[in-house]
Amino acid sequence: MPKEATQLVLPTDTTFDTSTASVFSDQRTIEAPPFPLPPQLKPNTRLVMDGLEFLSLLPDNAVPVAFFDPQYRGVLDKLSYGNEGVDRGQRRCALQQMSEATIATFILDIGRVLVPSGHLFLWVDKFHLCEGFKVWLDGTALDIVDLVTWDKGKMGMGYRTRRTAEYCAVLQKRPHKAKGVWKIHNIADVWREKVAKTDHPHSKPVDLQGELMAAVSNEGDFVIDPAAGSFSVLQAAINRRRTFLGCDLDG
Numbered sequence: 001m002p003k004e005a006t007q008l009v010l011p012t013d014t015t016f017d018t019s020t021a022s023v024f025s026d027q028r029t030i031e032a033p034p035f036p037l038p039p040q041l042k043p044n045t046r047l048v049m050d051g052l053e054f055l056s057l058l059p060d061n062a063v064p065v066a067f068f069d070p071q072y073r074g075v076l077d078k079l080s081y082g083n084e085g086v087d088r089g090q091r092r093c094a095l096q097q098m099s100e101a102t103i104a105t106f107i108l109d110i111g112r113v114l115v116p117s118g119h120l121f122l123w124v125d126k127f128h129l130c131e132g133f134k135v136w137l138d139g140t141a142l143d144i145v146d147l148v149t150w151d152k153g154k155m156g157m158g159y160r161t162r163r164t165a166e167y168c169a170v171l172q173k174r175p176h177k178a179k180g181v182w183k184i185h186n187i188a189d190v191w192r193e194k195v196a197k198t199d200h201p202h203s204k205p206v207d208l209q210g211e212l213m214a215a216v217s218n219e220g221d222f223v224i225d226p227a228a229g230s231f232s233v234l235q236a237a238i239n240r241r242r243t244f245l246g247c248d249l250d251g
Contacts, residue, residue: 022179029180032064032115032221037245043222044238047247051226054247055109058224063245064217066110067209067225067233069123069202070103098227104136106226111140111173113224117181119216120171123204129167137171146170148212150205151192166204168212184215195232203230210236217242 037043038057047054098106110120120142124133134144148168156163172181193205209232213223225233225246237244 024185025179026183026185027180028183028216028218030064030115030117030177031218032118033062035059035062041245043243043245044234045244046228046231046234048249049247050249051106051247052109054226054245055106055113055224058113058245060112061115062113063222063224064115064118065213065221065223066114066118066120067123067213067223068106068110068120069204069225069227069229070098070106071202071227071229072098072100072103072128100136104138107136107142108140110224110226111137111142114142114173116173117175117177118173119212120173121209121212122169122171124167124169126163126165126167133169141174142171143174143176144169145172145176147189148187148208149190150208151190152205153192153194168208170212182215184211187211187215204232206232206236206239209233210240213237213242214240 040049041047041054041057107120107122114120122133137143147170150166150168152164152166154164191205191208193207195203195205197203213233213236217223219241221242222245223233223237223242225231225244228234228246228248231246231248233246234244236242
């Protein structure tokens with residue numbers, strides 16, 4: 001088991017300091033602390049493990065960046081498209097679904113293991129973007145600070161407008177800081193990237209995820225994904241010389 005982490009006190013005042021000349025910087029002034037890995041966690045490996053068990057093995061205030069793509073049924077159940085029996089809908093429904101309470105538990109624990117001013121990149125669909133997902137953040141020190149739209153470059157589901165995009169909410173653990181934390185400033189908030197067809201119905205864009213993790217971490221830092229799915233974050237981490245830690249029930 002990892003050694004007990006030093007508890008860090010988070011400032012309650014997150015007001016931006018207007019005395020600084022600019023929020024832009026290409027240097028990071030915060031660093032993630034080193035910590036010993038328990039034997040169950042193998043870096044840069046497709047681990048077969050429950051995500052909440054995985055998170056329980058990590059100490060508090062330890063990693064600078066996390067990705068989370070929850071598996072939910074918001075569209076299939078609440079909008080009733082009726083495509084559960086065919087092609088992509090069938091593959092989506094074969095995945096183990098997370099309840100709203102389970103998703104909130106994941107986010108609570110991700111917030112615990114992030115360093116102060118660390119980032120969680122949370123994938124959401126149009127349904128949750130419109131209905132709101134802030135309830136998932138109750139009890140955490142995480143706040144929404146930005147949003148990236150992923151234009152997949154292909155037509156998706158929809159009886160009315162057809163979906164061509166998914167959304168990545170950018171959450172930051174308090175205290176909110178831009179300068180000295182986020183070091184890449186030319187990432188467009190609408191990102192066009194096609195992904196190759198895989199056996200997994202929720203493959204995510206490797207290049208976008210790589211750019212986001214590079215913006216908020218240093219080479220060698222841990223990047224975690226407790227519900228890795230197609231393990232696109234693993235590939236992005238390898239491409240960007242980060243150290244991946246993550247798992248999926250299906251490996």
